[in-house]
Amino acid sequence: MRLTDIDSEAWIEITEEELSIDSMYQWCVSPDCGAVVLFSGTVRNFSDGRESVERLSYEAYESVALEKMAELAAAARARFDQVRKIVMVHRVGEMTPRESTVVVVTSAAHRDQAFESARFLIDSLKKSVPIWKKEFWREGSDWGLNASSVVEVGEM
Numbered sequence: 001m002r003l004t005d006i007d008s009e010a011w012i013e014i015t016e017e018e019l020s021i022d023s024m025y026q027w028c029v030s031p032d033c034g035a036v037v038l039f040s041g042t043v044r045n046f047s048d049g050r051e052s053v054e055r056l057s058y059e060a061y062e063s064v065a066l067e068k069m070a071e072l073a074a075a076a077r078a079r080f081d082q083v084r085k086i087v088m089v090h091r092v093g094e095m096t097p098r099e100s101t102v103v104v105v106t107s108a109a110h111r112d113q114a115f116e117s118a119r120f121l122i123d124s125l126k127k128s129v130p131i132w133k134k135e136f137w138r139e140g141s142d143w144g145l146n147a148s149s150v151v152e153v154g155e156m
Contacts, residue, residue, distance in 0.1 A: 035113075
Protein backbone atom coordinates (compact mmCIF):
# COMPACT_ATOMS: atom_id res chain seq x y z
CA MET A 1 0.00 0.00 0.00
CA ARG A 2 1.51 3.33 -1.06
CA LEU A 3 0.42 6.69 0.29
CA THR A 4 2.29 9.03 -2.05
CA ASP A 5 2.72 8.69 -5.80
CA ILE A 6 6.23 7.86 -6.90
CA ASP A 7 6.52 11.06 -8.97
CA SER A 8 6.21 13.35 -5.92
CA GLU A 9 8.99 14.35 -3.54
CA ALA A 10 8.25 11.51 -1.09
CA TRP A 11 7.93 7.77 -1.69
CA ILE A 12 6.11 6.34 1.32
CA GLU A 13 5.01 2.72 1.24
CA ILE A 14 4.16 -0.38 3.23
CA THR A 15 4.51 -3.53 1.19
CA GLU A 16 4.68 -7.31 1.37
CA GLU A 17 7.08 -7.36 -1.58
CA GLU A 18 10.87 -7.63 -1.41
CA LEU A 19 12.39 -4.16 -1.21
CA SER A 20 14.05 -2.88 -4.38
CA ILE A 21 16.83 -0.87 -2.81
CA ASP A 22 18.45 0.13 -6.11
CA SER A 23 15.22 1.61 -7.49
CA MET A 24 14.68 3.57 -4.26
CA TYR A 25 18.22 4.92 -4.39
CA GLN A 26 17.96 5.86 -8.07
CA TRP A 27 14.61 7.59 -7.49
CA CYS A 28 16.22 9.77 -4.81
CA VAL A 29 19.14 10.92 -6.96
CA SER A 30 18.55 14.49 -8.09
CA PRO A 31 20.73 16.86 -10.14
CA ASP A 32 20.48 19.56 -7.46
CA CYS A 33 21.70 17.26 -4.69
CA GLY A 34 25.25 16.35 -3.80
CA ALA A 35 24.36 13.62 -1.32
CA VAL A 36 22.13 10.57 -1.11
CA VAL A 37 22.07 8.58 2.13
CA LEU A 38 20.47 5.14 2.32
CA PHE A 39 19.66 3.14 5.44
CA SER A 40 18.47 -0.46 5.18
CA GLY A 41 17.38 -2.36 8.27
CA THR A 42 17.81 -6.12 7.92
CA VAL A 43 16.73 -9.21 9.82
CA ARG A 44 19.55 -10.57 11.97
CA ASN A 45 19.79 -14.11 13.33
CA PHE A 46 19.70 -13.14 17.03
CA SER A 47 17.91 -10.78 19.39
CA ASP A 48 18.30 -9.83 23.05
CA GLY A 49 18.60 -13.18 24.83
CA ARG A 50 17.24 -15.06 21.84
CA GLU A 51 19.71 -17.11 19.86
CA SER A 52 18.96 -18.58 16.45
CA VAL A 53 16.22 -16.20 15.31
CA GLU A 54 14.82 -17.91 12.22
CA ARG A 55 12.41 -15.26 10.98
CA LEU A 56 10.48 -12.12 11.83
CA SER A 57 6.91 -11.21 11.08
CA TYR A 58 5.89 -7.56 10.83
CA GLU A 59 2.35 -6.24 11.14
CA ALA A 60 1.19 -2.66 10.65
CA TYR A 61 -1.89 -0.59 11.20
CA GLU A 62 -1.41 0.47 7.59
CA SER A 63 -3.62 3.54 7.23
CA VAL A 64 -2.27 5.10 10.43
CA ALA A 65 1.30 3.98 9.68
CA LEU A 66 1.26 5.64 6.25
CA GLU A 67 -0.20 8.82 7.73
CA LYS A 68 2.52 8.90 10.42
CA MET A 69 5.22 8.28 7.82
CA ALA A 70 3.91 11.24 5.77
CA GLU A 71 3.98 13.40 8.92
CA LEU A 72 7.59 12.34 9.50
CA ALA A 73 8.53 13.31 5.94
CA ALA A 74 6.98 16.75 6.50
CA ALA A 75 8.77 17.09 9.85
CA ALA A 76 12.10 16.17 8.23
CA ARG A 77 11.57 18.79 5.52
CA ALA A 78 10.76 21.43 8.15
CA ARG A 79 13.85 20.50 10.17
CA PHE A 80 16.30 20.00 7.28
CA ASP A 81 15.72 22.67 4.63
CA GLN A 82 18.12 21.20 2.05
CA VAL A 83 16.37 17.81 1.83
CA ARG A 84 15.01 17.19 -1.66
CA LYS A 85 13.59 13.65 -1.82
CA ILE A 86 12.60 11.16 0.86
CA VAL A 87 11.93 7.42 0.66
CA MET A 88 10.45 5.47 3.59
CA VAL A 89 9.37 1.93 2.78
CA HIS A 90 8.63 -0.79 5.35
CA ARG A 91 7.83 -4.42 4.69
CA VAL A 92 5.13 -6.42 6.42
CA GLY A 93 4.81 -10.19 6.54
CA GLU A 94 7.49 -12.79 7.20
CA MET A 95 11.20 -12.26 6.54
CA THR A 96 14.32 -14.30 7.20
CA PRO A 97 17.84 -13.20 8.24
CA ARG A 98 19.58 -10.91 5.76
CA GLU A 99 16.33 -9.67 4.21
CA SER A 100 15.72 -5.94 4.26
CA THR A 101 12.73 -4.90 6.37
CA VAL A 102 12.85 -1.12 6.11
CA VAL A 103 14.56 1.39 3.83
CA VAL A 104 15.02 5.12 4.33
CA VAL A 105 16.70 7.20 1.64
CA THR A 106 17.20 10.95 1.62
CA SER A 107 18.80 13.29 -0.86
CA ALA A 108 20.00 16.78 -0.01
CA ALA A 109 22.25 19.49 -1.34
CA HIS A 110 24.95 18.54 1.17
CA ARG A 111 25.87 15.37 3.08
CA ASP A 112 25.27 16.68 6.61
CA GLN A 113 21.55 17.18 6.05
CA ALA A 114 21.25 13.93 4.09
CA PHE A 115 22.80 11.96 6.98
CA GLU A 116 20.95 13.85 9.72
CA SER A 117 17.56 13.60 8.02
CA ALA A 118 17.95 9.87 7.33
CA ARG A 119 18.88 9.29 10.99
CA PHE A 120 15.95 11.43 12.16
CA LEU A 121 13.53 9.52 9.90
CA ILE A 122 14.55 5.97 10.88
CA ASP A 123 14.74 6.81 14.60
CA SER A 124 11.37 8.58 14.49
CA LEU A 125 9.77 5.84 12.40
CA LYS A 126 10.72 3.27 15.04
CA LYS A 127 9.21 5.45 17.80
CA SER A 128 6.04 6.80 16.18
CA VAL A 129 4.77 4.44 13.47
CA PRO A 130 2.46 1.55 14.49
CA ILE A 131 4.45 -1.38 13.10
CA TRP A 132 5.00 -4.45 15.28
CA LYS A 133 7.60 -7.21 15.06
CA LYS A 134 7.16 -10.82 16.13
CA GLU A 135 10.31 -12.93 16.49
CA PHE A 136 10.49 -16.65 15.79
CA TRP A 137 13.46 -18.64 17.11
CA ARG A 138 14.25 -22.29 17.72
CA GLU A 139 12.61 -22.39 21.16
CA GLY A 140 9.46 -20.39 20.39
CA SER A 141 8.09 -17.04 19.33
CA ASP A 142 7.10 -13.75 20.91
CA TRP A 143 6.69 -10.08 20.10
CA GLY A 144 9.94 -8.12 19.94
CA LEU A 145 11.46 -7.10 23.27
CA ASN A 146 12.63 -3.67 22.11
CA ALA A 147 9.18 -2.24 21.41
CA SER A 148 8.36 1.18 22.78
CA SER A 149 5.21 3.19 23.23
CA VAL A 150 4.18 5.10 20.12
CA VAL A 151 5.14 8.78 20.34
CA GLU A 152 3.43 11.62 18.45
CA VAL A 153 5.47 13.00 15.54
CA GLY A 154 5.36 16.50 17.05
CA GLU A 155 7.25 15.17 20.08
CA MET A 156 10.26 14.12 17.99
